[in-house]
Amino acid sequence: MGTLEPALRASKGKIKNNRSSDTVMEWAMYAVAVILLILLMYPLYFIVIASFSDPSAVAGGQVWLWPKDFTLDGYRELLKHSNIWIGYRNTILYTAAGTLIGLAVNIPAAYALSRRDLFGRKLLSLFFIFTMFFNGGLIPTFLTVRDFHLYDTFLVMVLPFSVVVYNIIVARTFFQTSIPGDLWEAAQIDGCGNLRYFAQVVLPLSKAIIAVLGLWIAVGYWNSYFNALIYLKNPDLYPLQLILRNILITNQMQSGMGSGEAAQIALRLANMMRYSVIIVATVPIMCVYPFLQKYFNQGVMIGAVKE
Structure with a gap:
């Protein structure tokens, strides 16, 4: 038993380290996915809000997140x-x-x-x-x-x-x-x-x-x-x-x-x-x-x- 306890503690430590590294990797992947989603979706979103905005505001770069001078x-x-x-x-x-x-x-x-x-x-x-x-x-x-x-x-x-x-x-x-x-x-x-x-x-x-x-x-x-x-x-x-x-x-x-x-x-x-x-x-x-x-x-x- 005396020889097994250090090995068990070492194996538990490795498992914890692996889990923590997996968690970090998952969060990193989620962050990358969110960034890519924003980059891909923003052009489409911009077209939508620009269609409801005054064209002079769009040309002047005033439209970013919301329609400017809403119009139909x-x-x-x-x-x-x-x-x-x-x-x-x-x-x-x-x-x-x-x-x-x-x-x-x-x-x-x-x-x-x-x-x-x-x-x-x-x-x-x-x-x-x-x-x-x-x-x-x-x-x-x-x-x-x-x-x-x-x-x-x-x-x-x-x-x-x-x-x-x-x-x-x-x-x-x-x-x-x-x-x-x-x-x-x-x-x-x-x-x-x-x-x-x-x-x-x-x-x-x-x-x-x-x-x-x-x-x-x-x-x-x-x-x-x-x-x-x-x-x-x-x-x-x-x-x-x-x-x-x-x-x-x-x-x-x-x-x-x-x-x-x-x-x-x-x-x-x-x-x-x-x-x-x-x-x-x-x-x-x-x-x-x-x-x-x-x-x-x-x-x-x-x-x-x-x-």
Whole structure:
């Protein structure tokens, strides 16, 4: 006993030291996390308070933590444009239809490439990956869209660019690492075919990656304006982002072409609407993220850890 007591006391001291060092490390990690959260969230918070502040106060650096000279003129002026509601309608339709089509083409392709019994799987994967680095370019793509009679139609916004190779690779990795091969063998014993197995077994087990890809695709369609700029000429088909861009450009041109007090008023409204446009364009899609967050974290980790 006499020889054990010093050893026990020493081991207890080491445990206490380890616990204290772990506590210090935890507090340090929390502090770093809080600092990073502030750095990441403050720009968004600044946009919100700037949208409710007088533009001269924002330009003068007087807006830091709270709105200065609270006003809703930016939102009032922005909502005077009736085509904003057309843009909202179009963007919601593009996002809904594009997300469904994107999932319908990317998920089955990823599952097919994840099957080891697929003939020529490596060659097909190489063809897919090749298109990530090399494509036909803007002009050949435009000519292709025109020749397929998709130019200036609803389908041009949701169909030609629905296949995203990166999404296919992430989903393929998910299927390879998360769907056991024994399930397919058991399904075959029960007389289950490929389509039935994919629909009744694979898809119910793949909610995480479906939610992740759905969120990625939806955000891409919601923020898209370049395709509309190139392939649409009918204003009734413009998405929200393109309409907001045109409103900003029009107001800036009016402020630059005028003179005197009228130019100052136009410039003030243009500066005021700048932050209001960001809020109007981003808040709806940001409201979707909390409902998919648990799937988002799970799906990204599973789909990206192992190739």
